Amino acid sequence: MTRLVLTRHGQSQWNLENRFTGWHDVDLTEEGEAQARKGGQLMRAAGFEPHFAYTSLLKRAIRTLWLGLEELDRVWIPVEKDWQLNERHYGALTGLNKAETAARHGEDQVLIWRRSYDVPPPGVPEDSPFHPVHDARYSHLDPAQLPATESLKLTLDRVRPYWETTIAPRLQDGTDVLVSAHGNSLRALLKLLFEVSDEAITGFEFPTGNPLLIELDDLRPTRAEYLDHSRARDLPPCP
Numbered sequence: 095m096t097r098l099v100l101t102r103h104g105q106s107q108w109n110l111e112n113r114f115t116g117w118h119d120v121d122l123t124e125e126g127e128a129q130a131r132k133g134g135q136l137m138r139a140a141g142f143e144p145h146f147a148y149t150s151l152l153k154r155a156i157r158t159l160w161l162g163l164e165e166l167d168r169v170w171i172p173v174e175k176d177w178q179l180n181e182r183h184y185g186a187l188t189g190l191n192k193a194e195t196a197a198r199h200g201e202d203q204v205l206i207w208r209r210s211y212d213v214p215p216p217g218v219p220e221d222s223p224f225h226p227v228h229d230a231r232y233s234h235l236d237p238a239q240l241p242a243t244e245s246l247k248l249t250l251d252r253v254r255p256y257w258e259t260t261i262a263p264r265l266q267d268g269t270d271v272l273v274s275a276h277g278n279s280l281r282a283l284l285k286l287l288f289e290v291s292d293e294a295i296t297g298f299e300f301p302t303g304n305p306l307l308i309e310l311d312d313l314r315p316t317r318a319e320y321l322d323h324s325r326a327r328d329l330p331p332c333p
């Protein structure tokens with residue numbers, strides 16, 4: 095049996111302000127830092143001892159990982175950061191307030207942009223500061239790879255190869271792994287691991303800073319549990 099923890103970053107400043115965030119590199123709030131530390135304490139209480147960690151290139155996930163590893167007293171483990179674990183890119187909605195956008199475009203349209211499986215929001219123009227082509231952290235990538243917007247499906251299209259080539263082989267070696275990422279990149283991993291349908295997957299929400307501990311038998315989930323029971327959400331059945 096190997097153990098995998100998926101943790102969404104703690105509350106961010108734009109979670110608090112109810113703004114579409116995506117690839118914007120916003121930091122944790124004090125509440126988000128407290129959630130991340132508590133997540134680390136809960137992992138420790140569960141006896142989780144990861145030997146490898148993965149995160150995105152965004153500081154809310156990176157700092158959530160650091161705070162969790164501090165509580166686990168395992169800041170020494172190797173950490174790999176990759177853009178493929180980033181939040182889904184929110185395109186032209188990035189930075190807008192979610193309630194104001196619903197008032198302007200209608201609740202139904204905003205629900206489609208937020209929770210449809212394969213309808214991306216309008217793209218961000220290339221001259222916008224929110225286009226990743228202007229961001230040094232992506233300068234090693236072919237600009238053609240950089241999204242101007244993403245649906246959950248497009249997010250899964252870049253999460254899947256990272257899972258298959260990088261994270262899954264580590265678990266198959268018997269290594270316990272911690273992944274600190276984002277609502278939609280983790281939804282993509284949940285879909286892959288639990289074989290959730292396109293229709294059902296958008297109904298699952300990761301609470302901020304609440305580690306999801308998954309026990310695996312040869313990559314097949316046999317048990318899953320949010321460690322902060324008071325903020326747990328529904329999970330798909332084990333396949």
Ligand SMILES: O=C(O)[C@@H](CO)OP(=O)(O)O
Pocket residue numbers: 109113114115116117181184208277278
């Ligand atoms: O704004 C975002 O980037 C995400 C996660 O906070 O929002 P949503 O809940 O719409 O997927």
